[in-house]
Amino acid sequence: MKILTVTGYKGGVGKSTTAVHLATYFSEKGKTVLVDGDPNRTSVGWASRGSLPFTVADERQAMRLVPGANYVIIDTPARPNSDDLKELAKGCDLLVLPTAPDVLSLQPMLETARDLGTAQYRALLTIVPPYPSREGELMRKDLKDGGVPVFETMIRRTVGFAKAALAGLPIRDLNEERIKAAWADYQALGDEIMEVLK
């Protein structure tokens, strides 16, 4: 069993969106359970509006639903302190830390890197504005230069993710081809994670 935890210092940076789409990716590889550890129950709500290709477990039911799973993805609320992050890191194979490409997020991520030390984690740039904006790339470089391990893949900004949440589906299963293109980003991320988990 491989366990991935999606977390970070900040709210609204795509943690739940990332958890749902990583779970979609891994559901194509094996039995996958998404554990919703956020009291807001964003992921549970997402599943209740439509249909997701994996089990979503309220954290209070996880003990019953997780055994036998090949992949467990844990969605969490924003974590205000790094001690919390360290404890989370001990409980999983990889910590995924989504962050949007804005200057205000840079410093907290650099501090996270310092605090986490050698724990298994990667930063993920999400909600990245489209070309010709270079915000994503530039922030990626700043993080790398600051010693933060960061995924090559960045997740583009598109309204498709809000539409998918509303429909209770992963973006993979929407009908609009233009929107669905963003699924390729999470597929590429999943491929990178498979390499890390080897």
Ligand SMILES: Nc1ncnc2c1ncn2[C@@H]1O[C@H](COP(=O)(O)OP(=O)(O)OP(=O)(O)O)[C@@H](O)[C@H]1O
């Ligand atoms: N790649 C993206 N492009 C555009 N909008 C996005 C993207 N990812 C997430 N969003 C939107 O940003 C908002 C916050 O996303 P999400 O709920 O995944 O963040 P979160 O970090 O889990 O938030 P919280 O801290 O409240 O749990 C949602 O409206 C979501 O649809």
Ligand SMILES: [Mg+2]
């Ligand atoms: Mg969330």
